[in-house]
Amino acid sequence: MNWITxxxxxxxxxKALIGCLILAVICGVxxxxxxxxxxxFMGSSIAHGALLGVSIALFLIDYILxxxxxxxSLFVFAITTLVTLVxxxxxxxxxxxxxxxxxxxxxxFFTATMGLGLxxxxxxxxxxxxxxxxxxGNILMLSTIDLMILLILGLLIFFLIWxxxxxxxxxxxxxxxxxxxxxxxxxxxxxxxxxxxxVIVSGxxxxxxxxxxxxxxxxxxxxxxxxPSAKSTFTYSLGFSLMSALTGVILANGLNLSTGPTLAVTQxxxxxxxxxxxxxxx
Amino acid sequence: MTTVQVRELSFSYPKAAFQxxxxxxxxxxxxxxxxxxxxxxGEILGILGPNxxxxxxxxxxxxxxxxxxxxxxxxHLEDKNRGIIYIPQKDQRNLSYPITILEFxxxxxxxxxxxxxxxxxxxxxxxxxxxPVNQPMSGLSGGEFQRVLLAKAFLQKSQLILMxxxxxxxxxxxxxxxxxxxxxFKKNAAVILVDHNIAQVLKHCDRLLxxxxxxxxxxxxxxxxxxxxxxxxxxxxxxxxxxxxxxDILNHDHHKCSHHDDIHEHKNKHEQDPVDQDTKxxxxx
Numbered sequence: 263m264n265w266i267t268x269x270x271x272x273x274x275x276x277k278a279l280i281g282c283l284i285l286a287v288i289c290g291v292x293x294x295x296x297x298x299x300x301x302x303f304m305g306s307s308i309a310h311g312a313l314l315g316v317s318i319a320l321f322l323i324d325y326i327l328x329x330x331x332x333x334x335s336l337f338v339f340a341i342t343t344l345v346t347l348v349x350x351x352x353x354x355x356x357x358x359x360x361x362x363x364x365x366x367x368x369x370x371f372f373t374a375t376m377g378l379g380l381x382x383x384x385x386x387x388x389x390x391x392x393x394x395x396x397x398x399g400n401i402l403m404l405s406t407i408d409l410m411i412l413l414i415l416g417l418l419i420f421f422l423i424w425x426x427x428x429x430x431x432x433x434x435x436x437x438x439x440x441x442x443x444x445x446x447x448x449x450x451x452x453x454x455x456x457x458x459x460x461v462i463v464s465g466x467x468x469x470x471x472x473x474x475x476x477x478x479x480x481x482x483x484x485x486x487x488x489x490p491s492a493k494s495t496f497t498y499s500l501g502f503s504l505m506s507a508l509t510g511v512i513l514a515n516g517l518n519l520s521t522g523p524t525l526a527v528t529q530x531x532x533x534x535x536x537x538x539x540x541x542x543x544x
Numbered sequence: 545m546t547t548v549q550v551r552e553l554s555f556s557y558p559k560a561a562f563q564x565x566x567x568x569x570x571x572x573x574x575x576x577x578x579x580x581x582x583x584x585x586g587e588i589l590g591i592l593g594p595n596x597x598x599x600x601x602x603x604x605x606x607x608x609x610x611x612x613x614x615x616x617x618x619x620h621l622e623d624k625n626r627g628i629i630y631i632p633q634k635d636q637r638n639l640s641y642p643i644t645i646l647e648f649x650x651x652x653x654x655x656x657x658x659x660x661x662x663x664x665x666x667x668x669x670x671x672x673x674x675x676p677v678n679q680p681m682s683g684l685s686g687g688e689f690q691r692v693l694l695a696k697a698f699l700q701k702s703q704l705i706l707m708x709x710x711x712x713x714x715x716x717x718x719x720x721x722x723x724x725x726x727x728x729f730k731k732n733a734a735v736i737l738v739d740h741n742i743a744q745v746l747k748h749c750d751r752l753l754x755x756x757x758x759x760x761x762x763x764x765x766x767x768x769x770x771x772x773x774x775x776x777x778x779x780x781x782x783x784x785x786x787x788x789x790x791x792d793i794l795n796h797d798h799h800k801c802s803h804h805d806d807i808h809e810h811k812n813k814h815e816q817d818p819v820d821q822d823t824k825x826x827x828x829x
Contacts, residue, residue: 297640298638298640298641428647428650428651429651431643431647431651432648432651434638434641435637435638435641435643435648435681436636436637436638438609438630438632438636439630440651441608441609442607442608442609442628442629442630443651443652486640486641486642489642490642490644490678490680491642491643491644491646491647491678491680492641492642492643492644492647493647494642495641495642
């Protein structure tokens with residue numbers, strides 16, 4: 263197989279590449295915010311909690327849609343988003359301006375939703391859909407509808423975050439000061455939660471429940487370490503995310519590896535590579 | 545014109561589950577009890593009182609971070625959102641976030657109008673902070689951070705400045721400089737500050753609020769008597785000189801802390817023998 267020309271020859275690879283790049287852009291914007299807000303564990307928890315939504319969607323799909331329906335992707339996305347949002351709403355409300363450590367609460371959500379999701383899949387719908395693909399990602403499952411969902415999400419993030427990024431910067435830096443200044447901090451908190459859930463659910467097919475965290479965290483970690491200003495964290499994170507996603511997809515195709523794990527490992531290697539300068543200094 | 549008017553304001557924190565309910569209240573711990581005071585543009589109000597007396601809680605209520613349990617709180621501000629600057633006691637900055645001084649000051653901008661870089665630099669000069677605007681906020685000391693917040697207050701034309709223990713961690717010269725700077729700010733705003741440094745508060749503030757939960761006294765500093773401070777702190781101040789020329793020594797370090805059992809005894813003593821400043825001065829000489 264040719265490492266580059268395959269992407270011109272095979273439409274499924276084109277979809278995979280486009281999907282990965284859109285997800286990289288979306289996560290590139292959200293990732294520094296997640297890291298700055300110390301929502302890393304929260305993101306991981308919501309990702310694992312999404313498994314409950316996937317299980318319910320896979321169980322319901324046979325009763326709602328005819329087999330091989332083109333709306334399957336949209337249905338799974340809608341049900342997973344709905345279930346995850348309903349389950350995560352109490353978490354979103356209790357973590358707003360919470361001074362007490364909320365990690366125990368997040369851990370509880372994590373365990374409860376994932377456990378319930380696996381139980382539902384085992385008891386009600388064994389053999390229905392490929393749950394493993396949602397755990398580790400299967401880029402070959404990407405449909406045009408998935409790409410449309412990612413694109414709409416990208417536009418939503420642009421309008422909600424990018425346009426008012428200086429307000430978001432203050433919110434991330436000092437939530438109390440932002441509140442006193444009259445920014446609707448609770449709305450910002452809930453919007454952030456909503457976007458985080460949407461990104462996680464829409465990225466499940468690419469990276470899977472377990473590996474989506476690499477997209478959510480590593481670009482932000484890189485950006486917060488090297489960017490000279492808050493605004494530039496977005497560009498640093500975007501650049502890192504795009505570069506690592508492109509490399510990961512090409513490597514996965516060229517070496518015939520699973521895309522999700524390849525993307526995650528590529529991002530980790532890129533991040534470790536960026537630390538060499540620091541290691542030399544020490 | 546009055547900037548903020550507080551009438552009969554009370555506040556209670558919900559008690560933690562492990563705390564035993566006392567007779568005062570079953571589920572709530574009373575922090576502030578019917579506090580009344582006001583402060584106007586051109587004035588600095590100093591809030592004095594012991595730890596746990598409710599000073600910081602009162603500032604948070606004024607900043608809008610906490611809601612009072614009862615009572616009224618009236619602001620007379622052109623725009624409440626940019627009218628208040630609150631400088632907290634604890635440094636709550638997210639130090640891992642690389643926001644620059646310029647970006648932080650730009651967040652003060654009003655809807656639809658961006659503050660030019662030159663104005664940000666001018667605001668920093670105004671608060672005597674010699675730092676490049678592109679420097680990250682994480683590199684600033686606590687005192688410098690306070691000054692950046694004051695620069696933001698200047699840019700926003702804030703009308704109410706709330707400072708919680710601003711002199712903490714500063715040396716004598718630093719304290720004087722900061723409080724003199726507040727003297728500049730009060731020309732266009734009302735300033736409320738909480739501080740344990742009685743000498744500095746008496747020197748730089750116009751009005752005082754002595755606060756210890758249910759006990760409070762509020763008036764111009766010229767009306768302050770030693771027994772009021774002693775009743776607030778439940779302590780005996782041996783060498784405190786008040787109503788003096790502000791350049792005189794205001795020695796608050798030499799005081800005897802009494803146990804709560806002795807409070808009433810002290811109160812009786814002060815009632816019979818109010819402080820005579822001239823006698824005290826003569827004693828010291």
